[in-house]
Amino acid sequence: MTDRNDDLFSAAREVIPGGVNSPVRAYGSVGGTPRFLASASGATVTDAAGNEYVDLVASWGPALLGHAQPEVVAAVQEAATRGLSFGAPTEGEVELAALIADRVRVGEARPVERVRLVSTGTEATMTAIRLARGATGRDLLVKFSGHYHGHSDGLLAAAGSGVATLALPGSAGVPAPIAAQTLVIDYNDPDALAAVFAEHGERIAAVIVEAAAANMGVVPPLPGFNRLLADTVHAHGALLILDEVLTGFRVHPAGFWGLQAEAGEEYLPDIITFGKVVGGGMPLAALGGRADVMDLLAPLGPVYQAGTLSGNPLSVAAGLATLRLATPEVYATVDAAAARVSRALDEALTDAGVTHAVAHAGNLFSASFRATAPRTYAEAQDQESFRYAAFFHAMREQGVALPPSVFEAWFLTAAHGEEELQRIEAALPIAARAAASA
Numbered sequence: 001m002t003d004r005n006d007d008l009f010s011a012a013r014e015v016i017p018g019g020v021n022s023p024v025r026a027y028g029s030v031g032g033t034p035r036f037l038a039s040a041s042g043a044t045v046t047d048a049a050g051n052e053y054v055d056l057v058a059s060w061g062p063a064l065l066g067h068a069q070p071e072v073v074a075a076v077q078e079a080a081t082r083g084l085s086f087g088a089p090t091e092g093e094v095e096l097a098a099l100i101a102d103r104v105r106v107g108e109a110r111p112v113e114r115v116r117l118v119s120t121g122t123e124a125t126m127t128a129i130r131l132a133r134g135a136t137g138r139d140l141l142v143k144f145s146g147h148y149h150g151h152s153d154g155l156l157a158a159a160g161s162g163v164a165t166l167a168l169p170g171s172a173g174v175p176a177p178i179a180a181q182t183l184v185i186d187y188n189d190p191d192a193l194a195a196v197f198a199e200h201g202e203r204i205a206a207v208i209v210e211a212a213a214a215n216m217g218v219v220p221p222l223p224g225f226n227r228l229l230a231d232t233v234h235a236h237g238a239l240l241i242l243d244e245v246l247t248g249f250r251v252h253p254a255g256f257w258g259l260q261a262e263a264g265e266e267y268l269p270d271i272i273t274f275g276k277v278v279g280g281g282m283p284l285a286a287l288g289g290r291a292d293v294m295d296l297l298a299p300l301g302p303v304y305q306a307g308t309l310s311g312n313p314l315s316v317a318a319g320l321a322t323l324r325l326a327t328p329e330v331y332a333t334v335d336a337a338a339a340r341v342s343r344a345l346d347e348a349l350t351d352a353g354v355t356h357a358v359a360h361a362g363n364l365f366s367a368s369f370r371a372t373a374p375r376t377y378a379e380a381q382d383q384e385s386f387r388y389a390a391f392f393h394a395m396r397e398q399g400v401a402l403p404p405s406v407f408e409a410w411f412l413t414a415a416h417g418e419e420e421l422q423r424i425e426a427a428l429p430i431a432a433r434a435a436a437s438a
């Protein structure tokens with residue numbers, strides 16, 4: 001029997017490659033028909049056939065406050081009445097830049113002195129890399145296997161997220177000379193870091209790293225690893241680009257950097273990239289960093305970057321409203337909900353006898369089907385990932401929407417209340433048994 005989702009997927013595949021506008025939406029690794037969403041509110045999403053699900057995707061992160069938070073929606077509506085796009089500076093973008101700079105601080109440490117707004121995380125990391133190259137006069141970039149930083153040419157080598165899900169080696173269409181500018185090393189491996197700098201140190205412009213890896217499942221940095229990165233790059237005259245597109249304003253008001261700084265692991269990235277929560281669900285992302293580096297961007301400096309829709313007034317309105325509403329109580333609520341669901345997940349898999357490990361980075365978490373939490377991409381791939389499809393579909397049949405890949409984090413929101421949490425807790429044991437018999 002087909003339903004509206006099946007009909008839409010058939011129609012979509014006639015006009016959209018693979019039927020989707022971003023690959024992981026196609027359910028490639030879990031199989032079946034993707035749910036075409038018609039609406040979302042608070043902690044739930046509703047598909048085109050009218051089925052409602054408790055949502056643990058949160059649009060892949062932005063919905064920190066829950067979907068369609070009324071004050072955020074009102075701010076966007078109000079902005080829309082004043083014009084959809086100007087291509088000129090606005091008061092709102094000054095406020096948002098100042099708010100970002102102010103929020104990303106712990107004590108005296110304040111790594112964001114200037115901010116530039118862009119439209120996607122991909123643009124933010126692409127610009128950060130160009131800036132690091134412009135600042136250092138060097139070409140090479142170091143990235144970590146399994147880390148995802150968007151889909152620009154130099155960043156798809158051994159990337160996570162959809163590249164991991166589809167087991168793609170990278171991407172066709174990337175010229176070899178460009179790929180050769182990216183050096184890929186193992187995550188959480190101090191020896192690999194030392195070796196790459198020993199060999200190429202004078203030619204490396206930057207290391208880019210997810211503040212905590214969350215696109216190969218959640219794989220937190222080992223204690224001291226991010227500080228070691230900062231020390232190493234700075235000893236060699238290179239820059240550290242901390243990618244907080246996923247973690248920024250989600251795991252802590254000052255991002256994963258802030259969480260670590262508060263816990264005593266202090267280091268200063270040169271450029272930080274933001275996305276997702278910072279745009280409150282609208283297309284907006286940002287890069288921020290040291291004034292002397294950021295001021296190399298045009299029109300002040302020689303590093304070019306631009307965008308017709310950069311700082312779009314509706315996106316800025318959504319971002320401002322979201323960050324203003326993201327109080328310490330919101331973070332406490334999301335943290336508590338995440339702790340509760342991850343504990344229930346762990347217990348359900350244990351009770352069902354499924355070999356697994358649940359890993360955390362602040363309020364982000366995921367389970368891998370192996371005995372110990374992975375520290376590298378190779379370990380993340382070395383798991384019984386086939387169990388996830390059965391788990392995912394069993395959850396969905398019980399009205400809970402999970403990310404359609406084992407290599408993605410689970411996202412809670414401030415709108416997940418007692419009722420939604422109980423629905424998740426009730427579904428988990430059944431899904432765990434489905435995973436056990438897969």
Ligand code: PMP
Binds near residue numbers: 148210
């Ligand atoms: N960096 C990280 C860490 C991400 O998780 C993502 C997207 N999931 C990106 C960059 C790219 O952002 P976007 O999809 O907005 O281009």
